[in-house]
């Protein structure tokens with residue numbers, strides 16, 4: 001049996017993690033696990049978890065480590081995660097990275113892909129980002145779907161995420177620098193960090209990631 005392909009995609013909000021994970025998940029047949037999506041879906045469903053985290057998400061702050069760690073631990077037990085997962089938005093604190101290492105063992109993570117994009121560019125991308133509330137498809141504010149408010153994939157409502165408003169964007173990027181950037185050192189020390197330029201077309205970013213996976217004999 002081939003070893004599990006557990007990959008982390010790291011990068012600032014708006015770096016393109018979700019876009020890349022969607023493509024890579026299809027290509028490699030492993031699920032895209034986005035803690036942000038799991039939490040947003042809980043809010044939308046109005047579950048107990050959702051009610052607990054709604055205001056934290058809206059402010060653009062981080063949900064408590066223990067809660068997120070438990071969600072991910074649970075997700076790893078599902079059948080589709082047995083061949084590996086693409087982690088998007090997790091870990092994003094050192095505590096989470098350590099918890100993940102405890103869950104999977106020290107060689108459980110095969111690669112941490114750092115999608116590198118300048119802060120000014122992600123601020124521009126996030127402010128103009130619109131998303132489908134149903135299927136998560138993303139659009140730009142100038143796209144017909146954003147203007148009409150209807151998703152061409154699924155007919156769902158296309159909206160601006162509450163945390164894509166300017167104040168929340170600022171909070172999220174500050175949080176990223178303070179809590180998540182230290183993970184670059186953490187994974188660098190383990191020699192599983194690669195940095196890919198995120199300021200290229202989505203296809204070029206995918207090709208760059210696929211090349212690295214080949215070079216490392218991972219896929």
Ligand code: ADP
Nearest residue numbers: 013035036056057060061062063068089090092
């Ligand atoms: P972004 O990275 O663009 O802010 P995400 O969809 O990854 O968006 O996450 C949205 C929100 O969900 C975060 O601002 C945070 O409140 C919460 N969240 C997601 N992942 C985590 C995590 N690993 N730890 C703590 N909070 C998280």
Ligand code: ZN
Nearest residue numbers: 132135151154
């Ligand atoms: Zn949709």
